[in-house]
Amino acid sequence: xxxxxxxxxxxxxxxxxxxxxxxxxxxxxxxxxxxxxxxxxxxxxxxxxxxxxxxxxxxxxxxxxxxxxxxxxxxxxxxxxxxxxxxxxxxxxxxxxxxxxxxxxxxxxxxxxxxxxxxxxxxxxxxxxxxxxxxxxxxxxxxxxxxxxxxxxxxxxxxxxxxxxxxxxxxxxxxxxxxxxxxxxxxxxxxxxxxxxxxxxxxxxxxxxxxxxxxxxxxxxxxxxxxxxxxxxxxxxxxxxxxxxxxxxxxxxxxxxxxxxxxxxxxxxxxxxxxxxxxxxxxxxxxxxxxxxxxxxxxxxxxxxxxxxxxxxxxxxxxxxxxxxxxxxxxxxxxxxxxxxxxxxxxxxxxxxxxxxxxxxxxxxxxxxxxxxxxxxxxxxxxxxxxxxxxxxxxxxxxxxxxxxxxxxxxxxxxxxxxxxxxxxxxxxxxx
Amino acid sequence: xxxxxxxxxxxxxxxxxxxxxxxxxxxxxxxxxxxxxxxxxxxxxxxxxxxxxxxxxxxxxxxxxxxxxxxxxxxxxxxxxxxxxxxxxxxxxxxxxxxxxxxxxxxxxxxxxxxxxxxxxxxxxxxxxxxxxxxxxxxxxxxxxxxxxxxxxxxxxxxxxxxxxxxxxxxxxxxxxxxxxxxxxxxxxxxxxxxxxxxxxxxxxxxxxxxxxxxxxxxxxxxxx
Numbered sequence: 001x002x003x004x005x006x007x008x009x010x011x012x013x014x015x016x017x018x019x020x021x022x023x024x025x026x027x028x029x030x031x032x033x034x035x036x037x038x039x040x041x042x043x044x045x046x047x048x049x050x051x052x053x054x055x056x057x058x059x060x061x062x063x064x065x066x067x068x069x070x071x072x073x074x075x076x077x078x079x080x081x082x083x084x085x086x087x088x089x090x091x092x093x094x095x096x097x098x099x100x101x102x103x104x105x106x107x108x109x110x111x112x113x114x115x116x117x118x119x120x121x122x123x124x125x126x127x128x129x130x131x132x133x134x135x136x137x138x139x140x141x142x143x144x145x146x147x148x149x150x151x152x153x154x155x156x157x158x159x160x161x162x163x164x165x166x167x168x169x170x171x172x173x174x175x176x177x178x179x180x181x182x183x184x185x186x187x188x189x190x191x192x193x194x195x196x197x198x199x200x201x202x203x204x205x206x207x208x209x210x211x212x213x214x215x216x217x218x219x220x221x222x223x224x225x226x227x228x229x230x231x232x233x234x235x236x237x238x239x240x241x242x243x244x245x246x247x248x249x250x251x252x253x254x255x256x257x258x259x260x261x262x263x264x265x266x267x268x269x270x271x272x273x274x275x276x277x278x279x280x281x282x283x284x285x286x287x288x289x290x291x292x293x294x295x296x297x298x299x300x301x302x303x304x305x306x307x308x309x310x311x312x313x314x315x316x317x318x319x320x321x322x323x324x325x326x327x328x329x330x331x332x333x334x335x336x337x338x339x340x341x342x343x344x345x346x347x348x349x350x351x352x353x354x355x356x357x358x359x360x361x362x363x364x365x366x367x368x369x370x371x372x373x374x375x376x377x378x379x380x381x382x383x384x385x386x387x388x389x390x391x392x393x394x395x396x397x398x399x400x401x402x403x404x405x406x407x408x409x410x411x412x413x414x415x416x417x418x419x420x421x422x423x424x425x426x427x428x429x430x431x432x
Numbered sequence: 433x434x435x436x437x438x439x440x441x442x443x444x445x446x447x448x449x450x451x452x453x454x455x456x457x458x459x460x461x462x463x464x465x466x467x468x469x470x471x472x473x474x475x476x477x478x479x480x481x482x483x484x485x486x487x488x489x490x491x492x493x494x495x496x497x498x499x500x501x502x503x504x505x506x507x508x509x510x511x512x513x514x515x516x517x518x519x520x521x522x523x524x525x526x527x528x529x530x531x532x533x534x535x536x537x538x539x540x541x542x543x544x545x546x547x548x549x550x551x552x553x554x555x556x557x558x559x560x561x562x563x564x565x566x567x568x569x570x571x572x573x574x575x576x577x578x579x580x581x582x583x584x585x586x587x588x589x590x591x592x593x594x595x596x597x598x599x600x601x602x603x604x605x606x607x608x609x610x611x612x613x614x615x616x617x618x619x620x621x622x623x624x625x626x627x628x629x630x631x632x633x634x635x636x637x638x639x640x641x642x643x644x645x646x647x648x649x650x651x652x653x654x655x656x657x
Contacts, residue, residue: 225512226441229534233447236537239600239650240454249600250649256602263534301585305623 004157011149019142023135030134038122039086042105045069045120046084053111070102070121079115082108091121100125163187167196174203176210177278214277221270225263232259268389271329275396280323289317289352295331296350302339309347316354320420322401330397333390334359334416341414357418366409373407433548436477437461438468438494439510440486448481451537452544465489469497472505478551479506479544482527484518492525499526506547510535536605538596545595561594562656563640575638585610586631589624593644593654602651628652 049071070091084107091102101124108117167184174182182203184196235256239249274280296310303310320327338348338361346362366373374395398405404419435452439445440463449459460477462468465486472480472494480498482491495507509522512533519530528547531540549557549568559566565574571587573580582590592609593601607620632644645653 222512225533226444229512230441230443230447232534233444233451233537236602236605237447237450239602246648249647253602253650257604259534260604260608301623305626 003161004153007157008150008153011153012146015146015149019145023138023142026138027131027135031131034130038103038124042086042103042120042122043084045122046105046107046118049118049120050109050111053109053116069123070119072119072121074117076108076115076117079110080108080117082106082117088124089121101128160189163189163192163196167192167199171199176203176207177276181207214273217273218270221266221273224266228259228263228266232256232263235259265389268393271325272389272393272396275326275393275400278400280326280400282323283321284324286320286322286324286327287317288320288357289314291327292331292350292352292357295328295335298332299335299339303348306339306342307345308339308342311347311349313349313351316352318352318354318420326397326400329393330418331357333394334418337390337394338363338414338416355420355422357420358415360410360413360415362412363414365412366414370407370409374405433479434458434475434477435460435479435481435544436468436471436475437481438463438465438486438491439481439483440464441483448537448540452541455541457544463487465491465493468494472498472503473501476503477505479508479547481508481510481540481544484509484511484513484522492522495522495525495527504551506544506551508540508543508547536602536608538592538599538601538605539609542592542595542609559591559594561597561643564590564594564635564643566591566594575635575640578638580634580638582631582634583627585627586634589627589631593652596654598653598655598657600647600650600653604651606651624652 053073084105086103086105089102089104090099092099102121103124104119104121106117106119108115110116163185170182170184182200184200187193187196235252238244239252239256244252292312292314296312299310322330334357335348335350338359341363342348342361343363348362349358349360351358351360374391395405397403398418402421404417404421406417408415408417433456435457437445437448437452437459439448439461442463445461445463449461452459460471460475462471463486465488468482468486468491480494482494484491491509495509498505498507507527508529508531509518509527510531510533511518511522522530528550529543531543546568549559557567557569559568563576565577567573568591571584573582573587573590588610589606592606603621603624606624610624611620628644632642636642641656643654643656645655647653
């Protein structure tokens with residue numbers, strides 16, 4: 001939920017309750033005031049009528065006046081002693097042709113030695129209209145209020161939260177692997193300024209640590225090679241020593257092998273670090289099907305030796321924009337992986353379409369979980385020669401290019417699918 | 433044959449010298465760029481082995497100097513970095529070959545010999561070992577004066593052995609020489625075995641001797657001793 005909606009939600013609920021209570025109150029207050037005013041008017045008319053009846057003689061001969069207000073004067077013989085009172089009645093209006101609400105004031109009065117019962121009846125129509133009008137106005141005001149609030153909230157939040165969104169935008173586009181450090185805009189708001197300084201300090205620290213780690217990995221990987229070279233070469237010298245017996249020689253050969261493995265391990269780790277550091281930037285155009293054919297040629301001997309049949313189905317020959325080293329590592333690792341974990345007399349199938357590369361191979365069931373398959377140092381064999389970095393390198397390269405990779409097991413076949421993204425597919429050229 | 437080794441790591445240089453001296457080379461050694469520049473200016477060498485990272489600069493400087501002098505001395509660059517850029521740059525400015533640390537001495541020796549052979553093509557350009565004669569230019573091999581047909585890998589293997597005579601060569605060194613470090617090592621050992629078997633068969637067929645000795649658990653040795 002957006003912050004604006006979130007805060008607006010509370011404003012709306014508050015305003016809704018306030019306006020409901022307000023309109024109910026306004027309704028009753030207005031109604032009460034109008035009623036009071038109406039009654040006052042009736043009393044005033046009563047006084048005026050009594051005054052006029054006393055002043056003018058001829059008025060008494062008219063018993064019923066029915067213009068505007070209905071005035072009914074009834075002569076009685078003795079004092080009826082009616083207390084003045086007001087009541088609401090329904091009367092038929094010949095003009096409106098409808099039963100309408102009326103209010104009547106009834107009283108008795110002694111005028112010129114005679115007793116009269118007098119009633120003044122006033123139509124309530126105008127008063128009802130007034131209440132309706134008032135309520136309508138209240139509603140219009142409430143709606144205007146709501147609209148203003150939404151508009152203001154939008155504008156204010158755009159202005160007030162702008163630095164926040166700026167910071168958010170910068171953070172989103174921030175990449176620690178790029179050398180540019182985070183530069184946040186200064187704002188007038190204290191809280192946002194504090195947020196920005198905290199973020200800047202944090203990223204500065206993270207950058208520092210990241211750089212250190214990167215340098216460390218690079219240095220270790222490079223610096224380790226010289227001592228390894230010394231060890232390896234010293235062993236080689238020793239191997240030529242005629243006085244050593246078989247056992248010594250075997251031990252030395254094992255040392256020699258382990259040194260080689262250590263060196264490969266650190267080279268691969270260094271490559272992984274370099275991928276992470278975006279150090280493979282130069283891209284070349286690669287026609288995938290042609291490229292894979294070349295790679296397969298490299299493995300021909302191995303395929304024959306392991307008695308593996310490799311079939312290819314190149315439906316297309318997409319032109320990809322990839323770094324040469326990474327492309328080599330990616331496809332070489334995938335193919336060699338399919339060979340390494342194969343069985344004697346097994347098979348490999350490679351399928352290329354305009355946007356995918358699928359490699360299927362026979363082999364023993366997976367011992368590691370599917371999820372862990374692409375992790376570092378996950379090995380499915382106990383072979384001491386495997387560095388356990390092959391597929392993790394594949395994964396790194398895949399994510400470097402935002403490609404997609406998936407493993408599935410179908411009828412005891414291991415299937416690895418790589419999907420390329422449009423950005424790296426230049427075009428597809430059908431050469432077959 | 434005179435070699436100059438330019439390497440700041442004393443132990444490494446010492447080992448390289450010990451190995452190469454046994455191969456019959458006259459080796460000299462310097463441990464910084466300045467000395468390397470003076471030495472290679474004052475004397476003539478057949479081959480230079482240069483480490484890229486020296487305490488007082490990049491080894492590339494010596495290569496540039498030699499090229500300015502129009503020297504035809506062979507140059508092998510050695511670097512701890514597995515960086516393609518270094519390799520490309522080194523070869524661009526005129527180095528003949530490039531090795532990354534850690535390298536096998538056998539490999540270094542093979543590379544030096546290969547460079548020296550290429551530099552020397554006025555002389556009779558064959559390598560003879562008893563009844564076996566290798567023609568590196570045409571990649572041909574004669575046994576008892578008869579050509580034998582070898583596959584590329586068998587030929588590489590034979591040449592590797594003949595350039596490293598009487599040496600115990602670990603299997604891993606052979607594998608790296610033949611396939612680089614991309615091949616799964618465990619697999620490549622079976623490979624070496626099958627290639628050796630074929631090579632042996634082809635040589636024996638022409639009444640050659642079997643010079644390939646298996647050193648149990650270690651590797652192989654090509655020798656007539």
